[in-house]
Amino acid sequence: xxxxxxxxxxxxxxxxxxxxxxxxxxxxxxxxxxxxxxxxxxxxxxxxxxxxxxxxxxxxxxxxxxxxxxxxxxxxxxxxxxxxxxxxxxxxxxxxxxxxxxxxxxxxxxxxxxxxxxxxxxxxxxxxxxxxxxxxxxxxxxxxxxxxxxxxxxxxxxxxxxxxxxxxxxxxxxxxxxxxxxxxxxxxxxxxxxx
Amino acid sequence: xxxxxxxxxxxxxxxxxxxxxxxxxxxxxxxxxxxxxxxxxxxxxxxxxxxxxxxxxxxxxxxx
Numbered sequence: 001x002x003x004x005x006x007x008x009x010x011x012x013x014x015x016x017x018x019x020x021x022x023x024x025x026x027x028x029x030x031x032x033x034x035x036x037x038x039x040x041x042x043x044x045x046x047x048x049x050x051x052x053x054x055x056x057x058x059x060x061x062x063x064x065x066x067x068x069x070x071x072x073x074x075x076x077x078x079x080x081x082x083x084x085x086x087x088x089x090x091x092x093x094x095x096x097x098x099x100x101x102x103x104x105x106x107x108x109x110x111x112x113x114x115x116x117x118x119x120x121x122x123x124x125x126x127x128x129x130x131x132x133x134x135x136x137x138x139x140x141x142x143x144x145x146x147x148x149x150x151x152x153x154x155x156x157x158x159x160x161x162x163x164x165x166x167x168x169x170x171x172x173x174x175x176x177x178x179x180x181x182x183x184x185x186x187x188x189x190x191x192x193x194x195x
Numbered sequence: 196x197x198x199x200x201x202x203x204x205x206x207x208x209x210x211x212x213x214x215x216x217x218x219x220x221x222x223x224x225x226x227x228x229x230x231x232x233x234x235x236x237x238x239x240x241x242x243x244x245x246x247x248x249x250x251x252x253x254x255x256x257x258x259x
Contacts, residue, residue: 015240018248023240027233035228040221049232056236060243133220151214152221179209 008074016063027056030075033153034082040148041086041141051089055082080163090141128192135185143178146171
């Protein structure tokens with residue numbers, strides 16, 4: 001017998017009333033998306049752990065205080081908290097992060113394209129990914145954030161603007177600059193971004 | 196009216212190949228939080244629940 005999937009708001013309400021297992025269900029539903037969002041910005045595993053924990057500590061407090069408002073998706077609410085914690089961290093550090101791309105964590109087998117390119121094409125694709133990852137890492141964190149939210153998380157610019165607490169035009173502008181910068185970097189380094 | 200206004204913007208155009216490549220870059224970095232990190236969160240949630248329910252307030256410590 002299949003169990004009916006509870007909505008986010010049902011899990012939140014149930015947890016507020018004391019059901020811890022529903023909170024665990026809520027965490028498991030979004031843990032990877034939130035964790036990887038934070039990691040994509042701070043690029044440090046230990047720091048990601050800290051910010052991820054703090055994000056859920058804040059979420060717990062908001063839900064338990066009964067002040068959570070269902071104004072959309074829970075994930076947007078969670079990402080907004082994570083975003084603010086990341087910004088707080090960078091403010092404390094007073095620096096723009098300089099990130100080194102690590103190829104150690106990249107598992108090509110698990111993330112191979114769905115298509116089955118030839119070995120030669122596979123190597124080209126691998127090289128393009130490697131180059132592109134380095135260039136994405138070199139983008140200012142605000143631009144990298146919008147790029148990820150739009151392309152990977154598939155959020156609308158309105159949702160991105162809400163989460164990052166900027167106007168839609170600012171979010172659009174960051175996306176434009178991200179693309180301009182990526183193309184400039186590709187041009188300056190003679191990187192080909194097509195197969 | 197407001198909703199219409201927010202929808203009237205020009206999204207920067209990306210070609211499909213580049214979009215797919217950028218998507219793959221982010222997808223390749225998929226990681227999971229460590230068990231210890233999740234344990235901390237669930238432990239915090241449980242402790243919060245206990246405090247809220249006054250469980251700590253009812254604990255009686257033995258004098259001996």
